[in-house]
Amino acid sequence: MIQKVVIFDRDNTLIKDKGYTYKTRDLKFLPQTIRSIKFLSKNNVKMFIVTNQSGIAKGFFSLKDLKKFHSYINKRLSKYKVKINGFLFCPHHKDGVIKKFSFQCKCRKPENLLIEKVKKKFKKKANIVMFGDKISDRKAAKKSKIKFFYRKKNFFDQIKSVYKNHL
Ligand SMILES: [Mg+2]
Numbered sequence: 743m744i745q746k747v748v749i750f751d752r753d754n755t756l757i758k759d760k761g762y763t764y765k766t767r768d769l770k771f772l773p774q775t776i777r778s779i780k781f782l783s784k785n786n787v788k789m790f791i792v793t794n795q796s797g798i799a800k801g802f803f804s805l806k807d808l809k810k811f812h813s814y815i816n817k818r819l820s821k822y823k824v825k826i827n828g829f830l831f832c833p834h835h836k837d838g839v840i841k842k843f844s845f846q847c848k849c850r851k852p853e854n855l856l857i858e859k860v861k862k863k864f865k866k867k868a869n870i871v872m873f874g875d876k877i878s879d880r881k882a883a884k885k886s887k888i889k890f891f892y893r894k895k896n897f898f899d900q901i902k903s904v905y906k907n908h909l
């Protein structure tokens with residue numbers, strides 16, 4: 743069977759972007775997000791987040807902070823018996839201050855290394871689509887030849903329609 747997969751950008755696609763969001767108390771799911779994740783989960787769709795988190799290179803928060811925040815996202819989702827299957831993030835930035843993360847990488851969107859990593863998990867036996875809010879999300883998806891959709895206000899209807907027509 744062909745696995746159905748959705749890749750989500752994180753900030754302003756699934757959760758509210760407070761600007762370098764990493765504190766658990768700042769986690770706020772955008773409207774219709776949980777409903778949409780529940781729908782996809784019920785239909786056996788695997789879900790991944792692919793996100794740029796240059797706040798790590800810039801020294802605003804640590805790798806540990808980010809991992810904690812991502813576990814907290816799944817903890818909140820666990821109340822609804824759903825989860826994000828994987829969090830792939832780019833901690834880099836070419837103008838960062840934390841040396842080991844400060845270089846021009848291949849994973850910061852619009853680059854597509856993280857999307858390729860998701861693809862690799864399924865060895866081509868997957869239908870994958872991506873949702874995001876920025877042109878860099880779209881460019882990354884296009885590089886990986888994946889269908890891309892900008893998150894719409896009516897996210898739940900959009901998810902149902904994309905599921906029906908493209909997965
Ligand atoms: Mg975003």
Ligand SMILES: [Zn+2]
Pocket residue numbers: 832833834847848849850
């Ligand atoms: Zn990177």
